[in-house]
Amino acid sequence: MKFLFDLFPxxxxxxxxxxxxxxxxxxxxxxxxxxQVVWLKLRRRRxxxxxxxxxxxxxxxxxxxxxxxxxxxxxxxxxxLYWLFALVLAGGSLLFRRNMMRAVxxxxxxxxxxxxxxxxxxxxxxxxxxxxANLYVAFSFSRDWCADVADMAARETCAENMWVxxxxxxxxxxxxxxxxxxxxxxxxxxxxxxxxxxxxxx
Numbered sequence: 001m002k003f004l005f006d007l008f009p010x011x012x013x014x015x016x017x018x019x020x021x022x023x024x025x026x027x028x029x030x031x032x033x034x035x036q037v038v039w040l041k042l043r044r045r046r047x048x049x050x051x052x053x054x055x056x057x058x059x060x061x062x063x064x065x066x067x068x069x070x071x072x073x074x075x076x077x078x079x080x081l082y083w084l085f086a087l088v089l090a091g092g093s094l095l096f097r098r099n100m101m102r103a104v105x106x107x108x109x110x111x112x113x114x115x116x117x118x119x120x121x122x123x124x125x126x127x128x129x130x131x132x133a134n135l136y137v138a139f140s141f142s143r144d145w146c147a148d149v150a151d152m153a154a155r156e157t158c159a160e161n162m163w164v165x166x167x168x169x170x171x172x173x174x175x176x177x178x179x180x181x182x183x184x185x186x187x188x189x190x191x192x193x194x195x196x197x198x199x200x201x202x
């Protein structure tokens with residue numbers, strides 16, 4: 001449910017784009033992210049820093065897209081968000097000696113310090129990669145793929161479709177593959193907690 005909640009703006013962005021184009025989809029994404037924050041506040045639940053960051057970035061970059069009628073800004077938005085996450089993870093470790101992934105996940109599992117360090121840096125590297133992948137698909141791969149389309153407007157629409165499809169299916173797919181692969185690798189390092197950790201006690 002948490003995963004679907006996080007995907008809510010992306011799914012609505014995808015659906016709105018298919019029916020009404022990039023600018024309507026951008027407005028829908030801004031409204032959907034704001035709705036997430038309002039919903040959590042009404043239920044008196046904590047709004048995570050990542051969601052606040054996402055709201056700020058979608059308002060700035062989405063707002064620029066709508067105001068200037070230039071889709072470039074909204075195409076940069078995922079990369080800015082991914083790189084912000086990578087910066088927080090790397091900066092927390094290098095500057096403050098604080099493992100941000102451990103701070104987030106430490107209550108759910110026990111891992112050796114060296115493994116927590118590997119988890120933190122692997123996520124930082126993954127977010128860095130995702131930011132580069134988004135730019136590549138948005139401004140290089142999609143345009144090369146659609147280069148044979150004769151009409152300029154149709155070519156731009158083709159490239160937008162390619163990027164939006166990647167944003168939902170490609171980005172989500174890569175995230176799932178990474179999470180599953182990491183879970184498999186971490187399974188052998190997880191240290192038992194609770195009564196089981198001390199054996200039978202006899």
